[in-house]
Amino acid sequence: SAVISQKPSRDICQRGTSLTIQCQVDSQVTMMFWYRQQPGQSLTLIATANQGSEATYESGFVIDKFPISRPNLTFSTLTVSNMSxxxxxxYLCSARGLAGGPSYEQYFGPGTRLTVT
Amino acid sequence: TQLLEQSPQFLSIQEGENLTVYCNSSSVFSSLQWYRQEPGEGPVLLVTVVTGGEVKKLKRLTFQFGDARKDSSLHITAAQPGDTGLYLCAGAERGGYQKVTFGIGTKLQVIP
Structure with a gap:
């Protein structure tokens, strides 16, 4: 399995500011994803983070609002811009496709709890 | 987009009771995963089922994949308060990308 860490674990931010969330995986993975989750509810996929190219966004999510970087096979960032x-x-980071493992098994970080005031 | 229906959405039971959570779709999945998530943490992968009709056991948890690979169930025997959490099923589509679709989740509360 993969161990995924996220920073920060939580933050309280003011309206109009931006926050960048970092995600680090302890091994190289093929795919990395960013999800959003309301407490106690299911997951909504924001985008797939692609190494070396622009992220692939799901319907309802755009790059200007959620810019994503993935500079290598173990690290990604998600920025929430102009927050409201x-x-x-x-916000949850997820990874799939560990070297030597099944491509379909997906692992999650502990999440970043964001509150915007 | 393939949809996964999960039921029940909420379940509150007494310690020692048995329960079953269902995950259904009209589409075929190449694999299906079950996760448990506790408050303040990310989902933790419990099991992956791949073969139609497959049954996997994890202590008091029994997972079954339907013969047609369209549905799955999670059965918990003699539930414990430590089983409390949000249970999510997730199906991977067939094909190279294998997009994963998550169910809406079942929030389980086991009362001591």
Whole structure:
């Protein structure tokens, strides 16, 4: 399995500011993803982070609002830009495709709890 | 986009009772995974089922993949308070990209 860490674990931010969340995987992975989750609810995929190219965004999510970087096979960042209270949520980093493992098994970081005031 | 229906969405039971959570779709998945998530943490992978009709056991948890690979169930025997959490099923589509679709989740509370 993979161990995924995220920083920060939580933050309280003011409306109009931006926050960058970092995700580090302890081994090389093929695919990395960013999800959003309201407490106690299911996951909504924001985008797939692609190494060396622009992220692939799901319907309803755009690059200007959620810029994503993936400089290598173990690290990615998600920025939540120009935040509003509606962006308050838990943001989860996920990874799939560990070297030597099944491509379909997906692992998650502990999440970043964001509150926008 | 393939949809996964998960039921029930909420379940509150007494310690020692048995329960079953269902995950259904009209589409075929190449594999299906079950996760448990506790408050303040990310989902933790419990099991992956790949073969139609497959049954896997993890202590008091039994997972089954439907013969047609469209549905799955999670059965917990003699539930414990430590089983409390959000249970999510996730199906991987067939094909190279294998997009993963998550169910809505089942919030389980086991009362001591």
């Amino acid at each position: 209270p509606e962006d308050s949520s838990i």
